[in-house]
Amino acid sequence: MASNVQIKGIREGLLVTLRGDEWSEMRHSLLEQISQQADFLRGGKLAIDVENQALSAAELSSLRNEISDNGISLWAVLGNSPKTILAAQSLGLATKLAKPMTERVQPQPETHTFEGDGAILVKRTLRSGYKLQYNGHVVVIGDVNPGAEIIAGGDVVVWGRLRGVVHAGAEGNEGAVICALDLSPTQLRIAGKIALAPQRRGKPQPEIARIKNDQVVAETWNPKEK
């Protein structure tokens, strides 16, 4: 299949949809389109939808640099691959367009398809400014530093220190839990409930937070208890 570039205007600027099998070809046709219309596009804001391509942060960053050489700024990358979404989020790019108001009032049922079964594994420390959004469960092997944020449709497990903000069950699932080896968050949210962490006393211990009697409660993990 030949690569194919579609450009349309949206509220935030331009949305380019890239279709194809080979990323190098898709990238080439996009840059060709841009340089042909450089005068028209200069100063514009571009969002690209790469559909099923799995791209690394380095690939996205080099594309962003080439796009900015033409005086255009890349602000969002949309796609279906979790790898692409994580890479874009790590570069500080948006991965969703703002939804029109009407859609927010009536959530579409198909947006929940991941919930309950899908999960992603993030094997690094999430640093300040990193915002991870995922419809399913999130497992982090590493720390979640202050200033980092995880928003998950399902549960969140952190094998490390949790010091940032975590929202589990973000689409209303009150059964979601948050566990961490060291649970010292800036703020925890489960479904619609919000909790601030109390000051830690003594050595950190693995803890699990869940909703009990309408409140977010954190309990120390006890291997003897079942």
Add this chain to the structure above:
Amino acid sequence: MTAKVVTVTSGKGGVGKTTATANLAAALAAEGSKVVCIDADIGLRNLDVVLGLENRIVYDIVDIVEGRCRLRQAMIRDKRLPELYLIPAAQTRDKSAISPSDMIRLCDDLRTDYDWIMIDSPAGIERGFRNAIAPADTVIVVTNPEVSAVRDADRIIGLIEAEEKGPAKLIVNRLRVDMVRRGDMLAIEDILELLAVDLIGIIPEDELVVMSTNRGVPVSIDGKSRAGQAFRNISRRLKGEEVPFMNLEEHGGIFGRLSRLIRPGGN
């Protein structure tokens, strides 16, 4: 010769990026390396002031990129250290006047003739920051022992990792041992626990830094200052030497503890 490109950045402003760039460049040049400093903070140039070269600027980096002068014409040679050069930033333009690929091209043109290219990054995480790290082989992050500076350093280290320029090296600037001892300032261990990167140097708070910055003479070429010594140590670590960290505790042992009792917080 193939120069190593080192970018000094921080996220937060005012933590000492420009001071660190100037002092490391001067220390490297004083030990005989050929060094070029590039001020990537377009619109708010000040590396030239810290190096005391402001009055000799004719062309700047935007003139080079836009072809109004040759690369060598814009390079100002330091008179005290003959192998130290500066490419100044433009003051009248903004960060969009140059792009990351311009910076890579510029550094590639310089690589063959010099040992070190030191780039002073602007504060922030936007275009200017991306320009500054695009050509980097090594990125040094400067922070202060303050929660806000460390938070921004964490953010910038994440971006450096995402751009595959990591692992970054860390300088903790303006440490006051007396305040750390009283528990009023973040300790080095707390900062490293959060940032989880390699520490390349600790610069103690030193009023000689302010005085030398105002005079336009980098403190690292002045023999007496402790901050200058710390910068010289970092320049040697950059070259791959193993240099032990300076003992910042001036009062060690029983006498030190006694004198601390008499003069609490004295350093």
